[in-house]
Amino acid sequence: DTVLTQSPALAVSPGERVSISCRASEGVNSYMHWYQQKPGQQPKLLIYKASNLASGVPARFSGSGSGTDFTLTIDPVEADDTATYFCQQSWNDPNTFGAGTKLELK
Amino acid sequence: QVQLQQSGTELVKPASSVKISCKASGYTFTSNYMHWIRQQPGNGLEWIGWIYPGNGNTKYNQKFDGKATLTADKSSSTAYMQLSSLTSEDSAVYFCARSGYGDWFAYWGQGTLVTVSS
Numbered sequence A: 001d002t003v004l005t006q007s008p009a010l011a012v013s014p015g016e017r018v019s020i021s022c023r024a025s026e027g028v029n030s031y032m033h034w035y036q037q038k039p040g041q042q043p044k045l046l047i048y049k050a051s052n053l054a055s056g057v058p059a060r061f062s063g064s065g066s067g068t069d070f071t072l073t074i075d076p077v078e079a080d081d082t083a084t085y086f087c088q089q090s091w092n093d094p095n096t097f098g099a100g101t102k103l104e105l106k
Numbered sequence B: 001q002v003q004l005q006q007s008g009t010e011l012v013k014p015a016s017s018v019k020i021s022c023k024a025s026g027y028t029f030t031s032n033y034m035h036w037i038r039q040q041p042g043n044g045l046e047w048i049g050w051i052y053p054g055n056g057n058t059k060y061n062q063k064f065d066g067k068a069t070l071t072a073d074k075s076s077s078t079a080y081m082q083l084s085s086l087t088s089e090d091s092a093v094y095f096c097a098r099s100g101y102g103d104w105f106a107y108w109g110q111g112t113l114v115t116v117s118s
Helices: none
Strands: A009-012 A018-024 A034-037 A046-048 A059-068 A069-074 A083-089 A101-105 B005-008 B010-012 B017-026 B034-039 B045-052 B056-060 B067-074 B078-083 B093-098 B105-108 B112-116
Touching: A009 A018, A018 A083, A018 A101, A034 A059, A034 B005, A046 B078, A046 B105, A059 B017, A059 B034, A069 A083, B005 B093, B005 B105, B010 B017, B017 B093, B017 B112, B034 B067, B056 B067, B078 B093
Parallel strands: A009 A101, B010 B112
Antiparallel strands: A018 A069, A034 A046, A034 A083, A059 A069, A083 A101, B005 B017, B017 B078, B034 B045, B034 B093, B045 B056, B067 B078, B093 B105, B093 B112
């Protein structure tokens, strides 16, 4: 299976820019997607196919990358962005998710 | 608007089975793949498989072959997942999620907590 590696946690101050990385163990073309999950809630799609903003998602969120290295950027970070962020690839079978990056605000 | 409403919390005994449901509304149920995803306590997300309600075709993550069985009822726009031979390892929140033209998930159910305990 394709393993997606994310850093476990990040802490930033409101108003700053933060980049969350996701590295795939093998190429996934541009089929990398990003989700935000808050405690007790279902995940919410933020970005699909590496760089496409999902409907209703603020333009503060953006995605980039291709192949094996991908980045989710939030600029500027707001207090409500405290959450865990997951990447997911759908190029290789089976679909796999990263373990998540927990974003905390200082 | 698209909504996926899942059945409630289940407390089940080891070695038993459980069937959870996901009722879809706000779109044509038979025209989109329905996926199931597991989230174990404190852990990440695992894709279990999908069903295409239009023709009943299914695809499973090999890890869940024999553990999960996906079905769908077109008359009630409801997808089901049955989990069998339950162990404590199956204790988790299970989500249904709809994909669009690619396997990313813009719509999710609220999740069903399954706890396996004697």
